Amino acid sequence: MRSYNALAEPAVDRRSERRGDADWLARRLADPNSRLTAVWRERSLVFDAHAGDQGPAPGMVPAVEARGLVEQAEEVVFLGEAEGVAYFSVDLSDREDPLAGPLRGAGRFVELRQVGAAMSGQGGNLLAYARAMATWHRRHRFCGQCGAATASRQAGHLRVCTGCGAEHFPRTDPAVIMLVHTGAAAEDGSCLLGRQASWPPGMFSALAGFVEPGESLESAVAREVLEETGIAVDSVRYHSSQPWPFPTSIMLGFYATSPGGDVRVDTEELEQAVWATRAELEYALRAREVRLPPPFSIARRLIDNWLRDER
Numbered sequence: 001m002r003s004y005n006a007l008a009e010p011a012v013d014r015r016s017e018r019r020g021d022a023d024w025l026a027r028r029l030a031d032p033n034s035r036l037t038a039v040w041r042e043r044s045l046v047f048d049a050h051a052g053d054q055g056p057a058p059g060m061v062p063a064v065e066a067r068g069l070v071e072q073a074e075e076v077v078f079l080g081e082a083e084g085v086a087y088f089s090v091d092l093s094d095r096e097d098p099l100a101g102p103l104r105g106a107g108r109f110v111e112l113r114q115v116g117a118a119m120s121g122q123g124g125n126l127l128a129y130a131r132a133m134a135t136w137h138r139r140h141r142f143c144g145q146c147g148a149a150t151a152s153r154q155a156g157h158l159r160v161c162t163g164c165g166a167e168h169f170p171r172t173d174p175a176v177i178m179l180v181h182t183g184a185a186a187e188d189g190s191c192l193l194g195r196q197a198s199w200p201p202g203m204f205s206a207l208a209g210f211v212e213p214g215e216s217l218e219s220a221v222a223r224e225v226l227e228e229t230g231i232a233v234d235s236v237r238y239h240s241s242q243p244w245p246f247p248t249s250i251m252l253g254f255y256a257t258s259p260g261g262d263v264r265v266d267t268e269e270l271e272q273a274v275w276a277t278r279a280e281l282e283y284a285l286r287a288r289e290v291r292l293p294p295p296f297s298i299a300r301r302l303i304d305n306w307l308r309d310e311r
């Protein structure tokens with residue numbers, strides 16, 4: 001079976017049928033085995049690795065020990081269950097010091113992008129899920145239809161407007177990321193890499209962009225490539241996806257083929273875009289003239305697989 005992208009390996013059974021069962025949820029929150037994680041201002045709770053660990057672990061405390069946080073939280077999100085253990089999350093962003101009180105000494109709050117690569121796939125997935133839910137709640141406190149306050153329901157998986165009753169469900173914004181290549185194997189093939197002016201010197205990556213309303217994924221791939229580089233794409237093939245809660249996306253990875261052609265860069269989007277053969281890219285990487293995004297990213301996986309001719 002194909003391996004998962006970072007952050008993508010499912011960590012829990014979401015048990016969506018239990019989200020409306022208040023008695024069951026209360027019992028699970030009172031269960032000494034249940035675990036709670038927290039998000040604080042875009043940062044995730046992690047425990048540092050101990051000897052023999054694969055890497056840092058998702059920060060989880062017994063939910064009963066953090067009862068004070070649960071009682072004060074505006075919303076407690078039921079994430080799901082794994083091996084009989086229920087997992088919940090809360091957002092502590094309103095607190096100046098999230099490690100005061102029940103979480104004292106529990107771990108530290110870090111940017112998931114900095115630790116996700118070192119963490120187990122399931123650990124990263126659980127934190128990505130919790131972070132995405134926290135961001136959604138913070139951004140949907142008021143109804144987009146009538147402006148009244150909304151309230152959390154369904155164990156944090158729904159917000160209902162207190163004015164007009166509109167139901168607002170968690171959102172994730174689709175973004176496409178695509179490695180355009182000429183389709184040829186080995187030394188005959190080239191791929192199209194771009195760089196944004198804000199990136200570190202020498203950094204190049206696959207092209208990417210947001211899917212627009214009323215647009216298919218394959219149309220979004222072709223449009224973004226044409227807009228950013230002037231290159232036409234003739235086929236688009238889905239590869240894999242990755243939750244990308246930075247802040248609210250899912251990355252949908254594709255390979256796209258193109259007959260090639262001269263690049264005309266849209267300098268609003270990119271600073272530079274170039275065709276590179278496998279040999280040219282490998283040489284530039286060895287010479288440290290070019291760097292690629294971290295292995296954590298789906299962009300890197302698309303590029304690495306193409307370099308190995310495993311598309």
Ligand SMILES: [Zn+2]
Nearest residue numbers: 143146161164
């Ligand atoms: Zn409303």
